[in-house]
Amino acid sequence: MDVPTRFSGPAVQSLLPSSEPVQLIDHDGNRAAPQVTKEAYPIPDVDLLLRGYRQLVTGRRVNQQASALVRQGRLAVYPSSFGQEACQVAAALCLAPGDWLFPTYRDTVAAIARGLDPVQALGALHGNWHCGYNPLEHRVSIAATPLATQLLHAVGVAHAAKMRGEDTVVLAMCGDGASSEGDFSEALNFAAVFQLPVVFLIQNNQYAISVPLSRQTAAPSLAHKGVGFGMPGEGVDGNDLAALLAVLGAAVRHARDGGGPTLVEAHTYRMEAHTNADDADRYRSREEVAQWLPKDPLRRMEAYLRTRGTLTDDDAELAAAAAEEVAAQLRNGWQQDDVDPLDLFRFVYSNPTPQLREQAAQLQEELARADKPDAVGSTPSAPQKLQPEGGSAR
Amino acid sequence: MTAVSDQRPALADAAEGDATVLTFAGALNLALADALEADPTVLMFGEDVGTLGGVFRVTDGLAKRFGPDRCFDTPLAESGIVGVAIGMAMNGMRPVVEMQFDAFAYPALQQILSHAAKFSNRTRGRVHLPLVIRIPYAGGVGGVEHHSDSSEAYYAHTPGLTVLTPATVQDAYRMLRDAIRWPDPVVFLEPKKLYFAKETVDLGALREDYARDTADRTGSPRYAAIGKAVVARPGTDATLIAYGASVPVALAAAEAAAVEGRSLQVLDVRSLVPFDDETVMAAVRRTGRAVVIAEAPGFASVASEIVARIQERCFHWLAAPVLRVTGFDIPYPAPKLEHYHLPDVDRVLDAVDELQWEEDE
Numbered sequence A: 001m002d003v004p005t006r007f008s009g010p011a012v013q014s015l016l017p018s019s020e021p022v023q024l025i026d027h028d029g030n031r032a033a034p035q036v037t038k039e040a041y042p043i044p045d046v047d048l049l050l051r052g053y054r055q056l057v058t059g060r061r062v063n064q065q066a067s068a069l070v071r072q073g074r075l076a077v078y079p080s081s082f083g084q085e086a087c088q089v090a091a092a093l094c095l096a097p098g099d100w101l102f103p104t105y106r107d108t109v110a111a112i113a114r115g116l117d118p119v120q121a122l123g124a125l126h127g128n129w130h131c132g133y134n135p136l137e138h139r140v141s142i143a144a145t146p147l148a149t150q151l152l153h154a155v156g157v158a159h160a161a162k163m164r165g166e167d168t169v170v171l172a173m174c175g176d177g178a179s180s181e182g183d184f185s186e187a188l189n190f191a192a193v194f195q196l197p198v199v200f201l202i203q204n205n206q207y208a209i210s211v212p213l214s215r216q217t218a219a220p221s222l223a224h225k226g227v228g229f230g231m232p233g234e235g236v237d238g239n240d241l242a243a244l245l246a247v248l249g250a251a252v253r254h255a256r257d258g259g260g261p262t263l264v265e266a267h268t269y270r271m272e273a274h275t276n277a278d279d280a281d282r283y284r285s286r287e288e289v290a291q292w293l294p295k296d297p298l299r300r301m302e303a304y305l306r307t308r309g310t311l312t313d314d315d316a317e318l319a320a321a322a323a324e325e326v327a328a329q330l331r332n333g334w335q336q337d338d339v340d341p342l343d344l345f346r347f348v349y350s351n352p353t354p355q356l357r358e359q360a361a362q363l364q365e366e367l368a369r370a371d372k373p374d375a376v377g378s379t380p381s382a383p384q385k386l387q388p389e390g391g392s393a394r
Numbered sequence B: 001m002t003a004v005s006d007q008r009p010a011l012a013d014a015a016e017g018d019a020t021v022l023t024f025a026g027a028l029n030l031a032l033a034d035a036l037e038a039d040p041t042v043l044m045f046g047e048d049v050g051t052l053g054g055v056f057r058v059t060d061g062l063a064k065r066f067g068p069d070r071c072f073d074t075p076l077a078e079s080g081i082v083g084v085a086i087g088m089a090m091n092g093m094r095p096v097v098e099m100q101f102d103a104f105a106y107p108a109l110q111q112i113l114s115h116a117a118k119f120s121n122r123t124r125g126r127v128h129l130p131l132v133i134r135i136p137y138a139g140g141v142g143g144v145e146h147h148s149d150s151s152e153a154y155y156a157h158t159p160g161l162t163v164l165t166p167a168t169v170q171d172a173y174r175m176l177r178d179a180i181r182w183p184d185p186v187v188f189l190e191p192k193k194l195y196f197a198k199e200t201v202d203l204g205a206l207r208e209d210y211a212r213d214t215a216d217r218t219g220s221p222r223y224a225a226i227g228k229a230v231v232a233r234p235g236t237d238a239t240l241i242a243y244g245a246s247v248p249v250a251l252a253a254a255e256a257a258a259v260e261g262r263s264l265q266v267l268d269v270r271s272l273v274p275f276d277d278e279t280v281m282a283a284v285r286r287t288g289r290a291v292v293i294a295e296a297p298g299f300a301s302v303a304s305e306i307v308a309r310i311q312e313r314c315f316h317w318l319a320a321p322v323l324r325v326t327g328f329d330i331p332y333p334a335p336k337l338e339h340y341h342l343p344d345v346d347r348v349l350d351a352v353d354e355l356q357w358e359e360d361e
Ligand SMILES: Cc1ncc(C[n+]2csc(CCOP(=O)(O)OP(=O)(O)O)c2C)c(N)n1
Pocket: A106, A145, A146, A147, A174, A175, A176, A177, A178, A179, A205, A207, A208, A209, A270, A274
């Protein structure tokens, strides 16, 4: 039997990732040694790198500030992207304003880099409501917690855009752990079958809470999962902003030109615990963490730009000042909690059902009672009983 | 079991004109066609809904008429179908998706319960999801395992979902049109047993009536049946409250009771969420006695909720405890056993007999 050509040869080769993660700048901030990659990834121009650098500085500051706010009880929880800022920044910078970003709970820095107000971006973690911002305003979907589920929404947004002939690319983020979920496979499959303009970005930070990558997959790499769905996969050094911008930029262009989806795996490391509530010492050694310190994305980009003379002390000071500004915004955010208890009922449906109206009225009455000084300390009484008007039982 | 694949196309009997014999499935097909025609953002997709026209033929002819962009087959992945529909609805479309059978919608529960139901609330009303999830449900058709579940309680228990289930050919049309125009996600439960029920319908009148009943007079859209229960048969002695495939059972029971001189009112709930307390309670107060009928296991069910609501709101009007006739609390039985499980006329009449009549008689 003849093996169909699409079972082997160049067609399949073009779907496989390059033989090692794409790297343009090495750990010390020098131009990386040339690699054999499946396509040429020229280093992005300095303007873009400088913009990226400033966002890295801000992103790092946001991570530090948000963790501090958790310690102060101002945020309920914060899943930090410390060490993953290059992925965060590149995910935002490779998109145009009309594109869409689908972040996870760990991707607040990406949302801020895309232009979201930082206080709004962290709103859900402060706890007034579940989102914090209007997803339609910057085309940043609500951060997804149920793992990989958002990837399907991204595919649907892309499908609708493609049907209307719009020039929209959707970038959907997830973690290494999420790549084991069924929705991950379903999303990649739909995107490939319908040739939709979606870029899937896996931040492989080596852990899903405590579980290491080796327990998620036996694949050579997560980028290799693309070929099974008929879409190209590519691996990239997730701490190298230049390489990320080059690889994601190429994937976005490919999608925009009608070439369909791409799967990008960024190899990075979660430098902090899963969240502030997690104790990473229970499942990984500090030596392991220390090995990633020299690969830091911010230090690396700064070194590269300084050696080229592109980044001056003044530039660095300006970047730091801008980051301080954002940190101050976060510290000054949520001065008062203007929560309205009746919001509980307002948005469940476009128009509250009669039952929700009744329940809202009940809560309103309880609140009115509690407002009266003589009611202080008394427990809310039972909901008003429905009495028959006049007539007795049959 | 897709043993229905030899069914005639749903609209085989239907043509424009005065009196047409229309099946329940044909009415759904007509509603989809009219909605696709009326609104370019409406889309229909799922498993086998394109070329084949759906295993129950509800989407028959739509792909041909509206093209493969508006009605199409997807990969076999229910979570994927609903998740993609959510994304499309976020981005300006009104997708209608078909789950092939009740129990095969379960892979999509995460998407339905955690996202479809919650998106508006999570985003404080910034993002609405106008999408319809059509699910053939319930039994009585001799289906093998996993083809006969009454899964309405899972959806009705989830705030944010609108849950509808028509019981007549006319309602099949009206309610699916309503569902597609509704701004929030709808779980649209189609009783399999009724798919090939027929009524003689004037198609022109059906469409005109729908247009008239839903004409926008106040600047806000109106709906023919969402949130509105309907009296399917008037009666004075007791009220049978039913929905979906149990409505014909209730009607048959009322017919049989009439022969014995007892006048039973039949109420078709049809909109499980939002629930029409007003109409249901008024009906129960008129008769003072009630039996709730549904196929689903009775424990923690929609039927239980209806009984609880009546008890809270009509206690002083009741002459007897409100009873339920439901399926047993068992997994759906094998085909040869299902008739022991399903509420039937005798079981309904037995329940009616227990409504403490002695004082009156
Ligand atoms: C469907 C689902 N299962 C479990 C969880 C609980 N959970 C939250 S984050 C997480 C780990 C995810 O790891 P990964 O996808 O690698 O992302 P990371 O947190 O490393 O960024 C788990 C198990 C969840 N949110 N959703």
